[in-house]
Amino acid sequence: MKIIPAIDLRQGQCVRLFQGNFDRQTIYGKDPVALADSYRNMGFSDVHIVDLDGARSGQQENQEIIRSIIKSSELAVQVGGGIRSAEQLESWLDAGVARVVIGSLAIIRPRLVSEWLASYGPEKVVLALDVTLDETGTPQVATHGWTRPGNITLWQCIDTYLDVGLQHVLCTDISRDGAMTGPNIELYAQLIGKYPQIQLQASGGVRDINDLKALDRIGLPAAISGRALLDGKIDSTELTTFLPAA
Structure with a gap:
């Protein structure tokens, strides 16, 4: 299993939100470019970057920082946040990103x-599908920064794209994001069982190395970690088996 560090940018700063709530953010006094470089030095091969301002406005407001990371870090960068046109997508691919993350537009x-x-x-192209579980336990996809229901289940959404060769899905359980309550193992096991051909990235809830090991045991291809890494809950020495570049 690959571990992908997350860097969320808002107004040029590295932040983490609680369950996507912009009013509940933690600001980390870390230079985003230096942070990406530190992840590369630790042995990570990829990084997941979200332009939170772009997610709200549709404008790539942190693009200069992201471009600096692409140039300096030697990481495979996947970028999301407000990408709503082919021109924006092409601009990022031309800049050298490995993958572009598409969220609400996919719905x-x-x-x-x-x-x-x-x-x-x-x-x-990575589809970022953020879900909440309804009263029956069925994952329903949310849109617009998790503020609106998409009126479609996770399974229906993925099925829509199978015929065009969908490879990458980033799935976040909204209730777990930034909450440090543990990942939704059952949800990701369901996804792997239904769609073994998909390169699934799990996001939300990772607290420590034990959570990563639990995700690895179900055969998950990749897990994204933001807050646990930033808060030092996962020590670099614990990650050796997950870091091919270490």
């Missing part, structure tokens, strides 16, 4: 996103 405009998967290649 709102499935035909357009299907065209992108076909045009740019499924290896270049």
